[in-house]
Amino acid sequence: MFIKIIVKLPKTKEMVMKKKVLVPLATAxxxxxxxxxxxxxxxxxxxxxxASLNAGMLVxxxxxxSIQADVxxxxxxxxxxxxxxxxxxxxxxxxxxxxxxxxxxxxxxDKKGKNIGAICAAPFALNAAxxxxxxxxxxPSVEEEIQKxxxxxDAQMVVEDKNVMTSRGPAxxxxxxxxxxxxxxxxxxxxxxxxxxxxxxxDEK
Amino acid sequence: MFIKIIVKLPKTKEMVMKKKVLVPLATAxxxxxxxxxxxxxxxxxxxxxxASLNAGMLVxxxxxxSIQADVxxxxxxxxxxxxxxxxxxxxxxxxxxxxxxxxxxxxxxDKKGKNIGAICAAPFALNAAxxxxxxxxxxPSVEEEIQKxxxxxDAQMVVEDKNVMTSRGPAxxxxxxxxxxxxxxxxxxxxxxxxxxxxxxxDEK
Numbered sequence: 001m002f003i004k005i006i007v008k009l010p011k012t013k014e015m016v017m018k019k020k021v022l023v024p025l026a027t028a029x030x031x032x033x034x035x036x037x038x039x040x041x042x043x044x045x046x047x048x049x050x051a052s053l054n055a056g057m058l059v060x061x062x063x064x065x066s067i068q069a070d071v072x073x074x075x076x077x078x079x080x081x082x083x084x085x086x087x088x089x090x091x092x093x094x095x096x097x098x099x100x101x102x103x104x105x106x107x108x109x110d111k112k113g114k115n116i117g118a119i120c121a122a123p124f125a126l127n128a129a130x131x132x133x134x135x136x137x138x139x140p141s142v143e144e145e146i147q148k149x150x151x152x153x154d155a156q157m158v159v160e161d162k163n164v165m166t167s168r169g170p171a172x173x174x175x176x177x178x179x180x181x182x183x184x185x186x187x188x189x190x191x192x193x194x195x196x197x198x199x200x201x202x203d204e205k
Numbered sequence: 206m207f208i209k210i211i212v213k214l215p216k217t218k219e220m221v222m223k224k225k226v227l228v229p230l231a232t233a234x235x236x237x238x239x240x241x242x243x244x245x246x247x248x249x250x251x252x253x254x255x256a257s258l259n260a261g262m263l264v265x266x267x268x269x270x271s272i273q274a275d276v277x278x279x280x281x282x283x284x285x286x287x288x289x290x291x292x293x294x295x296x297x298x299x300x301x302x303x304x305x306x307x308x309x310x311x312x313x314x315d316k317k318g319k320n321i322g323a324i325c326a327a328p329f330a331l332n333a334a335x336x337x338x339x340x341x342x343x344x345p346s347v348e349e350e351i352q353k354x355x356x357x358x359d360a361q362m363v364v365e366d367k368n369v370m371t372s373r374g375p376a377x378x379x380x381x382x383x384x385x386x387x388x389x390x391x392x393x394x395x396x397x398x399x400x401x402x403x404x405x406x407x408d409e410k
Contacts, residue, residue: 037391039237039266042268048269061244063247063248065240067271068273091253113285169403174376198344199376201376
């Protein structure tokens with residue numbers, strides 16, 4: 001006699017393929033921007049890999065706040081990433097623009113048409129890699145260093161052109177992170193998180 | 206013959222008495238709130254002391270972001286402080302409400318009429334210490350745990366009553382930090398920083 005046992009596994013969050021986003025940190029990154037992106041994306045159940053460009057895992061921001069990274073940038077498996085998002089801060093941005101590993105990751109992601117994001121000064125690092133698209137925004141005056149047409153100024157908090165999303169500075173970081181959630185996880189997740197964060201101003205200029 | 210030498214010392218930033226603010230971190234603090242407060246206050250040249258409630262200096266937030274504290278809370282010289290500001294997050298808030306050192310610091314500051322601030326869930330920890338004033342705000346539903354009249358809801362991003370400033374959640378943290386700058390450093394510093402952070406929405410609801 002056979003007893004047929006059917007085991008029906010519950011559908012857990014782990015079973016749904018999690019999106020994976022890389023946030024690289026270099027010394028003198030802008031802390032509000034980095035933390036807003038990591039925090040909001042993790043609230044959306046996105047796997048965020050915080051990677052250090054330095055030898056050590058503790059990375060010091062522009063305002064003296066040190067954050068612990070998960071992994072060294074060189075050890076990140078780029079093929080598994082859905083998106084790379086760069087926080088701003090001039091010091092950190094210059095490091096991101098000059099680091100060969102970082103620049104190669106950006107080019108590899110762009111070649112595959114995968115999503116790329118940058119805020120504040122960091123669109124400069126995208127431009128250095130040749131992956132910035134025509135329309136973009138950044139921290140006011142950084143566009144002079146990028147010297148490109150298509151700078152949208154403060155017309156919107158977040159500018160999207162093809163696979164590249166850009167934003168302006170510390171005060172737009174939370175809305176930028178929410179726009180990334182909308183892009184990767186859809187409108188419903190975006191609306192729920194926006195309400196939970198009390199981000200009533202994100203649709204505005 | 207006498208040669209009179211008059212040495213006129215240049216007026217440096219160090220010579221102006223810096224304001225000193227304590228930001229305590231307990232495990233499961235809300236990262237956007239803590240970092241927005243520390244970052245913005247430091248931009249205003251306020252000395253921010255980030256203190257750990259734990260044995261270790263690396264404190265893990267509610268969304269898995271670990272931040273390095275400067276000092277253990279027990280080692281802070283309370284007499285030199287101009288203000289204490291508590292970030293939210295339920296886990297962190299409960300720890301702040303249950304820690305005897307923290308609760309004593311709040312009572313000592315309040316007794317001297319010194320400034321106290323709290324955001325999101327953290328007004329609960331002020332209430333536990335008996336220092337919350339009549340009018341306040343907090344993260345929606347936390348007022349049910351505080352059970353006090355005077356909850357102002359979303360009427361303003363920041364509510365001030367006597368020496369106590371309160372705010373609502375992650376999306377109001379940057380404006381809360383700017384309001385603290387206005388309180389401690391004046392209107393001019395506030396306006397300059399607000400513009401620099403691109404925080405156009407802070408005067409709004």
